[in-house]
Amino acid sequence: MPKVSEARLAARRRQILEAAAACFARDGFHRTSMQDIVRECGVSAGLVYRYFAGKDDMIEAIVTEWHEQRRAPLAAARDAADPDELAAAYLDLLRSLGEPGARDDLRLGVQVWAEAVRTPRIRDLVRRGVDDPRAIVADLVRGRPELAGAVDPDALARLFIAVYQGLMLQTVWDETVDNAAFVRTVEMLVEALTAGVYPGQAAS
Amino acid sequence: MPKVSEARLAARRRQILEAAAACFARDGFHRTSMQDIVRECGVSAGLVYRYFAGKDDMIEAIVTEWHEQRRAPLAAARDAADPDELAAAYLDLLRSLGEPGARDDLRLGVQVWAEAVRTPRIRDLVRRGVDDPRAIVADLVRGRPELAGAVDPDALARLFIAVYQGLMLQTVWDETVDNAAFVRTVEMLVEALTAGVYPGQAAS
């Protein structure tokens, strides 16, 4: 089995996966037929089944990839071990939601969330996609006593994730959302936390 | 001269609608067959079509009702014209997400969001479901100069809605979410806003 062939295989897989993602983003998992995907990626129906065991397998692959893409920047910031960098990475994620090129990704994400409600395997993937960032943020909070004393680190982490999720939803349905104003408001909130102005917080 | 009372008709409609909502919450709109709904509500297939023009019509009815249920408490609080009451109503909505009886409602909501991505009519309903509460909150913020001077009222309103949406998602996938801790954190945030401790805010 020559290496060229392996690269080709990977490229084919990618080609199919991207066509599928485009279809799923447009119409959701259950309103996209395999024929739709076949049409979109320009290969035969039979071939798709040599790369994926079936539709569910394809959905899983797409969900896994979707979360990986979001987890990466946060994980990188954590590895840098600089709290400011993590905050910056988070705000960048918020900002990226406003970029026009992100639309399909957001649409896909919402479909993933809905699928997680009913499919245990998808739910597990999505939960990991939430739990990993949450742990990263919670760890950071725990490392700063003036914050940790005032708030539940996990709850605060969930709050930041919730803000991300909610902005994502609102952006998906309404392209006129003022992303910059939203991010500025969140930024102020983050700064206030860092500055220790909350009731119960000791001044830092 | 109807031979069957209007109340009976309304009850039938409700019976069907609730069976449908239960099915949709469990399996999503497109993995729920009309047969599933028929089985769930115990009437014949044909009868469903005397009350709803089709599956899409039923989905629309359910989406409309879903948003109405959330809008009502906020609208009531706004009519009371008491800022504290509005904040309390909002926090109650967050708390209600943690009640065990709410599960199906949350699951249904996530399906609605996913459907809004691909169906213009549903998107319109969902946007109205977001825009109405947003206007209520933004108006409140505008009425308090010390807040309005520091933050974009719309952005802040979106932020609160985002928090609600995100908590809803996380609760749907993970029943172990600590709702009380989350709400406490949000409460602190709200109080800090009211207390005017944010950078840029004049002390109230």
Place this chain on the structure above:
Amino acid sequence: MPKVSEARLAARRRQILEAAAACFARDGFHRTSMQDIVRECGVSAGLVYRYFAGKDDMIEAIVTEWHEQRRAPLAAARDAADPDELAAAYLDLLRSLGEPGARDDLRLGVQVWAEAVRTPRIRDLVRRGVDDPRAIVADLVRGRPELAGAVDPDALARLFIAVYQGLMLQTVWDETVDNAAFVRTVEMLVEALTAGVYPGQAAS
């Protein structure tokens, strides 16, 4: 059971029958639902079944009536025992096909013919609808030796009926058919027959 009631019954029956005929003419027997008829005649579904045993029964009633209406003028002319009158009655029938008010009747007739292909009971009714006029015309021909010697009376009768049927079809599909020109051509043919100008005919 008072007489008034009987008249009412007949009126109801007529009301339903006419609504049904209008629907059938528009959409054919099998694309017209009982609900369509119910809507058209403004009574309830249940009531229709007190006047007709079912859809098939209604179709039969309509087919019977349809043929009766066409047979009547020919039978009247035959009873007058005047050959010229019969010819005139026939030409009048042709002319009536061109009248705008006849459209629905023609449409209905074509549906009847199609139904006669597959339903024995309807076929019997339709055959009688053809055989009766044919006998009338054939008898006339037989009574005129100079014609009967030259042509098969039955075949000639069938020919006249065929001409009627064909004109009916062409008129149904195409409202621009020149009815007057068609009738003039047939008239000339009839006169030629009467004048005995055919090969094999002795001069009258």
Place this chain on the structure above:
Amino acid sequence: MPKVSEARLAARRRQILEAAAACFARDGFHRTSMQDIVRECGVSAGLVYRYFAGKDDMIEAIVTEWHEQRRAPLAAARDAADPDELAAAYLDLLRSLGEPGARDDLRLGVQVWAEAVRTPRIRDLVRRGVDDPRAIVADLVRGRPELAGAVDPDALARLFIAVYQGLMLQTVWDETVDNAAFVRTVEMLVEALTAGVYPGQAAS
């Protein structure tokens, strides 16, 4: 690069079309279910939809073919540019109506006529199926001044078509129709026309 030859595909299409024609002739378009056709042609339900967009598409294909079969002999005769040949072709068409093997074709034709009443696309096809032969015959009449002076060429053409249509109907309902006698009568009529014996006709 089709893996299955084009001939095989065409054969499948024909297989399905012929099964459908048989069903439609037997039961009419709307009393024939897709399952009936599927049973008749021995392929799966899904496959039918790879060859036809739906039931209506199949009906259209059948109607088109039906008219083409009748138009062909007339068109061939016209191209031969011999009036006698055209007359012969017409009489042959009449004779073919009496052949036992033609039954299903006739039954199908009557269903087509009924469908033309309610479906614009079918009506267009049927009108073309009438207008083409009419033009052929009318052109012939126009080319013979002694005929054209006496009759409206279009009306005469319509008359011949009407005779064909009427004979078809009568044959469909009644297999005892004496086709030979009918054709002989029509033949005589044609000869008389050619001989110029009509009132208003100049002797040829």
Place this chain on the structure above:
DNA sequence: AATGAATGAGGATTCATTCAT
């Protein structure tokens, strides 16, 4: 490796008819 013809169960919806009121 790649194709796409073929399958048949399952989808939403309609319909003639009945019967409690």
Place this chain on the structure above:
DNA sequence: TATGAATGAATCCTCATTCAT
């Protein structure tokens, strides 16, 4: 007499998946 809510089998069509080529 009259209503119209209720039934459930039947209709047309789609879909994920397979396998001969």
